[in-house]
Amino acid sequence: MQVIVTGGAGFLGARLIQTLLEEGQRIEGETITRVTSIDLAPCPLDDPRVESWVGDVADKALIERAMGDDTLAVCHLAAVVSSQAEADFELGMRVNLEATQALLDACRAHPRRLRFLFASSLAVFGPGLEQPVPEVVGPQPRSSYGAQKAIGELLVNDYSRRGFIDGRVCRLPTIVARPGKPNQAASSFASSIIREPLAGQRAVCPVDPDLPLWLSSPRAMVGNLRHALQLDGDALGEWRTLNLPGITVTVTQLLDALERQAGAETRALVDFEPDAAIDKIVASWPGGLDIERPLSLGFQADADVDTVIHAYREDYLNT
Amino acid sequence: MQVIVTGGAGFLGARLIQTLLEEGQRIEGETITRVTSIDLAPCPLDDPRVESWVGDVADKALIERAMGDDTLAVCHLAAVVSSQAEADFELGMRVNLEATQALLDACRAHPRRLRFLFASSLAVFGPGLEQPVPEVVGPQPRSSYGAQKAIGELLVNDYSRRGFIDGRVCRLPTIVARPGKPNQAASSFASSIIREPLAGQRAVCPVDPDLPLWLSSPRAMVGNLRHALQLDGDALGEWRTLNLPGITVTVTQLLDALERQAGAETRALVDFEPDAAIDKIVASWPGGLDIERPLSLGFQADADVDTVIHAYREDYLNT
Numbered sequence: 001m002q003v004i005v006t007g008g009a010g011f012l013g014a015r016l017i018q019t020l021l022e023e024g025q026r027i028e029g030e031t032i033t034r035v036t037s038i039d040l041a042p043c044p045l046d047d048p049r050v051e052s053w054v055g056d057v058a059d060k061a062l063i064e065r066a067m068g069d070d071t072l073a074v075c076h077l078a079a080v081v082s083s084q085a086e087a088d089f090e091l092g093m094r095v096n097l098e099a100t101q102a103l104l105d106a107c108r109a110h111p112r113r114l115r116f117l118f119a120s121s122l123a124v125f126g127p128g129l130e131q132p133v134p135e136v137v138g139p140q141p142r143s144s145y146g147a148q149k150a151i152g153e154l155l156v157n158d159y160s161r162r163g164f165i166d167g168r169v170c171r172l173p174t175i176v177a178r179p180g181k182p183n184q185a186a187s188s189f190a191s192s193i194i195r196e197p198l199a200g201q202r203a204v205c206p207v208d209p210d211l212p213l214w215l216s217s218p219r220a221m222v223g224n225l226r227h228a229l230q231l232d233g234d235a236l237g238e239w240r241t242l243n244l245p246g247i248t249v250t251v252t253q254l255l256d257a258l259e260r261q262a263g264a265e266t267r268a269l270v271d272f273e274p275d276a277a278i279d280k281i282v283a284s285w286p287g288g289l290d291i292e293r294p295l296s297l298g299f300q301a302d303a304d305v306d307t308v309i310h311a312y313r314e315d316y317l318n319t
Numbered sequence: 320m321q322v323i324v325t326g327g328a329g330f331l332g333a334r335l336i337q338t339l340l341e342e343g344q345r346i347e348g349e350t351i352t353r354v355t356s357i358d359l360a361p362c363p364l365d366d367p368r369v370e371s372w373v374g375d376v377a378d379k380a381l382i383e384r385a386m387g388d389d390t391l392a393v394c395h396l397a398a399v400v401s402s403q404a405e406a407d408f409e410l411g412m413r414v415n416l417e418a419t420q421a422l423l424d425a426c427r428a429h430p431r432r433l434r435f436l437f438a439s440s441l442a443v444f445g446p447g448l449e450q451p452v453p454e455v456v457g458p459q460p461r462s463s464y465g466a467q468k469a470i471g472e473l474l475v476n477d478y479s480r481r482g483f484i485d486g487r488v489c490r491l492p493t494i495v496a497r498p499g500k501p502n503q504a505a506s507s508f509a510s511s512i513i514r515e516p517l518a519g520q521r522a523v524c525p526v527d528p529d530l531p532l533w534l535s536s537p538r539a540m541v542g543n544l545r546h547a548l549q550l551d552g553d554a555l556g557e558w559r560t561l562n563l564p565g566i567t568v569t570v571t572q573l574l575d576a577l578e579r580q581a582g583a584e585t586r587a588l589v590d591f592e593p594d595a596a597i598d599k600i601v602a603s604w605p606g607g608l609d610i611e612r613p614l615s616l617g618f619q620a621d622a623d624v625d626t627v628i629h630a631y632r633e634d635y636l637n638t
Contacts (some may be wrong), residue, residue: 089481126558129455136448138457139473140558147477151470154458158466162408239445239459 001030001070003229006057006103007078008037011179012119014045015222016075020229021049027072027115027230036066039078058099063106073115073229076103082123082281084184085145096148104155108164116156116165117229120241121172122214124150125286131212132288135243142284143186153241160240166233170225171289173216173246176254177312186281190215193251194258194309197269198317205251206275212287213254214246217311220302227298235297245301247308248288257305261313320349320389322548325376325422326397326438327356330498333364334541335394339548340368346391346434346549355385358397377418382425392434392548395422401442401600403503404464415467423474427483435475435484436548439560440491441533443469444605450531451607454562461603462505472560479559485552489544490608492535492565495573496631505600509534512570513577513628516588517636524570525594531606532573533565536630539621546618554616564620566627567607576624580632 003020007013017035019025025032036051037043043052055062057078067074078099079085085092100118107114124147125133126140139150153169160167178191189206190213196203216224224244236242249257259267291301302308313319322339326332336354338344344351355370356362362371374381376397386393397418398404404411419437426433443466444452445459458469472488479486497510508525509532515522535543543563555561568576578586610620621627632638 136456136459138455138459140455140560141473141477142480142557144477144481147473150473154460154466154469154473158460158463161461162463238461241459 001027001032001072002034002036002068003027003032003072004036004038004066004074006038006074006076008035008043008052009039009041010077012175012218012222013037013039013077014043015218016077016225017043017045017050019222019226021047025226025230030072032072038062038066058094058102060102060106063102067106067110069111071110071112071114073117074103074107075117075225075229076100077119079119080145081183081185082143082145083186083278085148086143086281089144092144092148096145097151100152100155104159104165108159113163113166115229116159116167117225118152118156118167118169119172119225120149120153120169121146122174122285122289123281124153124171125284127284129286131286132248132290133286134290135293143281157240161238167240168228168231168236169241170228170244171242172221172244173214175218175221176213176215176308178218179316186278189278190254193255193270194312197258197266198262198313200269202269202271204271204273206273206278207251207282208279209252209272210250211283212248212250214285214287214289215249215308216244216246217302217308219311219315220245220300224299231297242294242299243289243291245291245294245299246289247302247305249305253305257309260306261309320346320351320391321353321355321387322346322351322392322394323355323357323385323390324394324396325357327354327362327371328358328360329396331494331537331541332356332358332396333362334537335396335544336362336364336369338541338545340366344545349391351391357381357385377413377421379421379425382421386425386429388430390429390431390433392436393422393426394436394544394548395419396438398438399464400502400504401462401464402505402597404467405462405600408463411463411467415464416470419471419474423478423484427478432482432485434548435479435486436544437471437475437486437488438491438544439468439472439488440465441493441604441608443472443490444603446603448605450605451609452605453609454612462600476559480557486559487547487550487555488560489547489563490561491540491563492533494537494540495532495534495627497537498635505597508597509573512574512589513631516577516585517581517632519588521588521590523590523592525592525597526570526601527593527598528571528591529569530602531567531569533604533606533608534568534627535563535565536621536627538630538634539564539619543618550616561613561616561618562608562610564610564613564618565608566621566624568624572624576628579625580628
């Protein structure tokens with residue numbers, strides 16, 4: 001039985017696919033034997049159980065062809081990231097909203113009530129909120145990316161409530177540290193200021209060093225996404241939106257941890273160059289969310305900031 | 320200069336149009352000299368300043384033709400109501416979501432930054448909330464109508480933030496009493512149990528008599544909608560969603576007021592026949608919202624439940 005992962009060529013998508021194909025992974029008692037990636041780029045995994053469809057996730061015909069009778073679930077991770085969706089409104093609306101609608105409608109047309117995992121974001125929140133943000137506090141996004149994700153959340157919940165899908169919405173914290181190169185997410189710097197110095201390169205921090213971030217290691221996040229997909233829907237109750245666990249860490253605390261593990265000269269590779277456009281988006285996101293309910297449902301946060309940096313070094317630098 | 324009102328054939332739309340055409344009404348210093356109604360039915364007003372376009376509000380070509388150079392503002396009231404959007408998912412999505420998107424895109428294409436008034440609803444909220452519901456509490460709708468309205472709120476806010484429009488979102492309380500016939504709103508009974516007895520006819524209440532309702536007279540609501548349209552956008556700040564004032568009244572209190580004004584025999588015309596489908600929707604709506612901010616912005620609530628019934632008798636029964 002297969003799972004479809006949109007954005008399967010991305011680093012998070014590819015890690016989720018690997019995790020789903022670990023021995024014995026099941027959904028509703030059925031074993032996951034293959035995964036189909038839909039992405040503009042080919043999925044980098046070299047595994048015969050992974051089928052890579054290269055194309056536009058908003059292409060309805062492509063989605064229909066990919067959605068076989070043996071589909072158990074769709075994990076919808078593909079997105080135009082925050083700064084890019086702010087720079088190109090039409091592109092963000094098409095990929096972040098229309099593609100989500102197209103996927104939901106394809107799932108609705110499927111004979112099985114499919115599990116649908118939607119990757120949302122802490123970018124749905126606005127500024128000035130009580131911290132940690134209580135679960136009832138609603139989206140007041142200050143970016144088109146956040147608005148599009150918040151709309152996706154509402155759609156997944158309504159399709160789920162009506163029984164068209166069995167939905168799960170996960171609001172992802174900022175990932176630290178993402179491997180590879182900087183991307184157009186406004187939060188991209190949060191990875192850069194760890195990843196680049198550890199590679200002996202300079203990095204720029206565009207926000208205030210005291211800014212609290214709500215962050216998660218890729219390791220914890222992928223574990224949580226898998227848990228969200230495998231959890232029984234009844235445990236989630238009627239409202240399917242979850243604040244995925246993270247930890248609250250300021251930029252300074254993040255760099256302190258970098259210094260503890262890699263020395264003062266590594267930390268010194270980070271320059272502070274304020275960027276108003278990035279700061280406006282990132283500073284509108286909360287630095288902490290109430291995660292009592294997700295923790296009680298078995299989701300897990302990283303132990304601390306040192307664990308986050310250690311996980312990056314272990315997973316991507318083999319140190 | 321003109322204002323476009325979608326849903327101008329409805330009773331609220333027609334009343335709003337009348338109010339906008341009262342002498343001296345202005346928007347941004349410009350006098351409102353005509354109003355264009357877009358609705359499936361013709362606007363009932365007999366006034367040469369009202370142009371009535373009969374057609375589908377999701378019809379992009381129609382919207383474009385209606386949107387002249389002299390347009391100042393769009394009031395988007397047209398909607399498929401709650402029980403109908405629950406019964407016909409596609410229709411609700413098309414009218415409540417796609418038409419809103421089409422209107423927003425037409426406004427974006429207009430050379431002027433148009434004011435855009437979006438009629439949302441207390442149906443965006445879910446059950447189990449602290450009452451009165453604080454402003455930061457977010458939509459967790461338990462109806463497709465509520466989900467579609469909540470999505471519209473996000474779109475209007477994002478289009479507004481980007482400067483495509485100057486948006487205002489008003490979450491309307493339940494109207495009591497709406498003249499005419501029952502409609503497919505789940506809250507239709509709240510008008511029926513006043514209107515029908517006052518006309519000597521029997522009416523059915525499908526919900527618990529202790530259920531608190533958040534309600535407004537048409538008179539107060541139309542005044543508030545006009546105020547929302549004329550208010551300077553800067554006063555609203557960055558987040559353009561407002562809980563329009565209402566008063567909290569249980570069904571029993573509503574009928575007590577009916578009895579005070581029209582006697583026990585009139586009240587006795589109301590029968591209680593629980594309807595689980597209606598009760599599930601209406602009971603998920605909050606009975607009261609925090610309206611400190613809208614009151615400070617000059618919005619007004621009815622004085623009390625007696626005022627609400629008196630307004631109906633005065634406006635529609637001439638008594």
